[in-house]
Amino acid sequence: MFFNRKVSFIVFFIFLISPKTFAEISLNTSSNLPLVVITTNGQTITDSPKITANMGIIWNGPGKRNTLNDPMNDYNGKIGIEIRGSSSQMFPKKSYGFETRSGDGLELDVSLLGMPEENDWILYAPYTDKTMIRDVLSYTLYAALGSYSPRCRYVELVLNGSYEGVYVLMEKIKRDKGRVDIAKLTTTDNTGENLTGGYIIKIDKTTGSGGEGWYSYYTNVLGNTYYQYDYPKQDVITEAQRTYIQTYVNGMEKALYSEKYSGTGSYHEFLNDSSCIDFMILNELAKNVDGYRLSSYLYKDKNDLMKCGPIWDFNLTYGNANYVNGWIPTGFQYQVDLGGDYWQNPFWWNKLMRDPSYVKSLKKRWATLRLKELSSQRISFVVDSLTSLISEAEVRNYLRWPILGTYVWPNYYIGPTYISEIIWMKDWITKRLAFLDQMWPYDFTGNENQLASQTCKIFPNPFTDKLMVQLAPTLNGKAYAEIFSAGGSLLRKNSVDIQNGQTQLEFTGRNTLSSGLYMLRISMNGRIVGSEKLVKSL
Numbered sequence: 001m002f003f004n005r006k007v008s009f010i011v012f013f014i015f016l017i018s019p020k021t022f023a024e025i026s027l028n029t030s031s032n033l034p035l036v037v038i039t040t041n042g043q044t045i046t047d048s049p050k051i052t053a054n055m056g057i058i059w060n061g062p063g064k065r066n067t068l069n070d071p072m073n074d075y076n077g078k079i080g081i082e083i084r085g086s087s088s089q090m091f092p093k094k095s096y097g098f099e100t101r102s103g104d105g106l107e108l109d110v111s112l113l114g115m116p117e118e119n120d121w122i123l124y125a126p127y128t129d130k131t132m133i134r135d136v137l138s139y140t141l142y143a144a145l146g147s148y149s150p151r152c153r154y155v156e157l158v159l160n161g162s163y164e165g166v167y168v169l170m171e172k173i174k175r176d177k178g179r180v181d182i183a184k185l186t187t188t189d190n191t192g193e194n195l196t197g198g199y200i201i202k203i204d205k206t207t208g209s210g211g212e213g214w215y216s217y218y219t220n221v222l223g224n225t226y227y228q229y230d231y232p233k234q235d236v237i238t239e240a241q242r243t244y245i246q247t248y249v250n251g252m253e254k255a256l257y258s259e260k261y262s263g264t265g266s267y268h269e270f271l272n273d274s275s276c277i278d279f280m281i282l283n284e285l286a287k288n289v290d291g292y293r294l295s296s297y298l299y300k301d302k303n304d305l306m307k308c309g310p311i312w313d314f315n316l317t318y319g320n321a322n323y324v325n326g327w328i329p330t331g332f333q334y335q336v337d338l339g340g341d342y343w344q345n346p347f348w349w350n351k352l353m354r355d356p357s358y359v360k361s362l363k364k365r366w367a368t369l370r371l372k373e374l375s376s377q378r379i380s381f382v383v384d385s386l387t388s389l390i391s392e393a394e395v396r397n398y399l400r401w402p403i404l405g406t407y408v409w410p411n412y413y414i415g416p417t418y419i420s421e422i423i424w425m426k427d428w429i430t431k432r433l434a435f436l437d438q439m440w441p442y443d444f445t446g447n448e449n450q451l452a453s454q455t456c457k458i459f460p461n462p463f464t465d466k467l468m469v470q471l472a473p474t475l476n477g478k479a480y481a482e483i484f485s486a487g488g489s490l491l492r493k494n495s496v497d498i499q500n501g502q503t504q505l506e507f508t509g510r511n512t513l514s515s516g517l518y519m520l521r522i523s524m525n526g527r528i529v530g531s532e533k534l535v536k537s538l
């Protein structure tokens with residue numbers, strides 16, 4: 001159980017109060033989250049252009065309460081604000097993009113809630129994601145992998161005196177020293193090494209900002225991937241810069257299309273495969289139905305290879321989609337059948353997975369991350385920390401937007417309570433991790449070829465305290481069962497009896513294991529007769 005009985009009682013009690021009392025609670029009581037207060041002075045916020053408004057942020061620090069009567073002490077000034085998003089604009093709870101401005105209307109770089117100074121920001125409105133944590137969870141996990149990931153802060157928004165619920169104040173993806181840290185490209189950088197970077201390219205729908213770019217030479221299922229200029233912007237990028245980045249991406253695609261995996265002219269001369277691996281791991285972990293084909297970024301620094309990332313837009317993840325099997329915790333998103341959807345995955349992800357060295361590196365990276373950064377324990381800890389942080393505010397949010405127990409596109413699971421949404425997602429993640437552990441095995445002991453030829457089946461897997469091991473049915477006698485950590489350290493070595501290829505292992509008492517990823521190896525008479533990955537569940 002994620003919340004104690006006292007909190008559950010408070011949730012039940014608040015759902016009984018009248019709308020009038022709710023308004024008073026929303027605006028007059030305190031919050032553990034920062035409060036963002038926006039006043040548009042009678043203007044309507046539209047999709048475009050931005051209108052000038054006033055914004056204040058009330059934040060008294062960790063562990064302190066925040067009320068609307070407190071001073072606007074984190075920010076108090078002008079902004080330009082507009083509605084943002086594509087399909088999300090159909091929801092009544094709107095997301096906004098805004099820029100901080102000086103009194104005379106110029107862009108003003110400021111630090112908001114401790115994030116590095118910039119002027120472009122987003123107020124993301126969790127709506128179809130009823131856990132309200134899928135995006136922030138993904139960005140938190142990705143940041144631990146060592147790449148830039150958008151920073152986020154949970155807030156509660158009051159717009160023109162109306163309480164609007166829980167929002168996420170986050171950084172917009174942008175070239176900047178504190179964000180995508182690549183070289184600044186000016187209109188005079190048209191030759192030599194200055195022309196080589198930096199660039200940011202986006203694969204996305206053409207609605208919203210931007211839209212100008214070019215089509216790939218290579219056909220996917222229904223057409224050609226469309227690459228958009230994100231930096232430099234379409235109205236600034238020079239003809240020489242357009243030609244350079246298009247030629248570069250074409251060279252990368254040509255190498256992958258022809259499956260040139262090594263030697264001169266291989267894709268390694270264009271693409272940083274380590275960044276692709278991390279990008280792929282997060283999209284597959286979350287089983288992002290928009291992964292690869294929408295809200296996907298590539299960037300290239302001066303005299304450097306093209307990199308994948310940062311990740312973006314993960315609200316339709318971790319089972320929160322009722323199409324293209326998004327709710328099923330098995331299967332790979334890079335090879336999913338998207339049917340007649342116009343936006344298809346770029347062809348080159350499947351080509352990367354045909355490169356044995358790439359696949360081996362991917363499996364090793366996955367197994368390494370499962371030890372710490374993406375361990376079951378850490379993912380569970382992040383989920384619990386985020387839900388605890390917003391546990392008070394989510395009650396107010398769902399009084400403002402009473403959608404729990406109601407279908408909102410494209411929900412698959414429709415939980416009657418907030419807690420049920422969290423429990424379902426955590427169970428989905430556990431199953432997803434087990435699937436990826438099975439599909440991306442990596443043996444740190446260095447016996448991959450030998451072990452791959454052995455017959456070994458384990459059930460259940462994931463397990464709690466007992467499991468059955470099925471080996472070749474002709475095996476009988478004494479054997480040793482060795483348990484290794486994912487890093488290759490021997491943790492347990494026990495004598496076991498094998499009858500007709502079967503034996504049972506028990507992990508209780510002093511022999512217990514913490515939840516995580518392990519390697520089991522069975523040997524008889526000095527010969528390895530079976531090996532398989534184990535997943536110890538929570």
